[in-house]
Amino acid sequence: xxxxxxxxxxxxxxxxxxxxxKKYYENSRSVSIEAxxxxxxxxxxxxxxxIIEIANxxxxxPSEVESVATFYSQIYRQPVGRNVIRYxxxxxxxLTGYEKIKKFLEDYLFIKIGNTTVDGRFTLLPVCCLGNCDxxxxxxxxxxxxxxxxxxLIPNLLELYK
Ligand code: FES
Numbered sequence: 001x002x003x004x005x006x007x008x009x010x011x012x013x014x015x016x017x018x019x020x021x022k023k024y025y026e027n028s029r030s031v032s033i034e035a036x037x038x039x040x041x042x043x044x045x046x047x048x049x050x051i052i053e054i055a056n057x058x059x060x061x062p063s064e065v066e067s068v069a070t071f072y073s074q075i076y077r078q079p080v081g082r083n084v085i086r087y088x089x090x091x092x093x094x095l096t097g098y099e100k101i102k103k104f105l106e107d108y109l110f111i112k113i114g115n116t117t118v119d120g121r122f123t124l125l126p127v128c129c130l131g132n133c134d135x136x137x138x139x140x141x142x143x144x145x146x147x148x149x150x151x152x153l154i155p156n157l158l159e160l161y162k
Contacts, residue, residue: 008049028058104151
């Protein structure tokens with residue numbers, strides 16, 4: 001579900017924040033990740049027109065900004081719920097049972113991977129290694145990392161996120 005908008009425009013605040021970042025980086029591609037975070041912070045995700053406008057500010061081709069956005073799993077290119085659950089499906093989490101975590105989350109939330117609950121509370125996404133392999137299986141909810149997870153722990157955990 002992509003935003004189709006001909007009226008989208010970055011705010012003056014967003015533009016100024018992006019301009020400020022130019023001072024801290026030597027090249028525009030490096031600024032683009034900060035620009036994407038600035039846009040996502042308020043809006044929750046980054047639409048196609050935002051990619052184009054960021055590219056204009058940074059004198060980049062939109063495809064360059066798009067490739068940065070695609071590379072970083074924490075940049076969302078579609079609307080997401082108020083809370084984003086990202087479960088690790090890389091090798092150590094696979095060996096320690098991420099599939100049980102994923103199945104439980106899908107059944108408990110009545111959604112499939114990539115979807116958002118009808119109340120907009122949770123989005124469920126896979127992610128590559130979260131760098132927490134020695135404490136697998138691992139999930140992240142928003143910016144919070146959870147280790148040694150098992151399905152029994154999930155209901156109480158989700159209650160922390162409204
Ligand atoms: S493999 Fe899951 S955190 Fe590294």
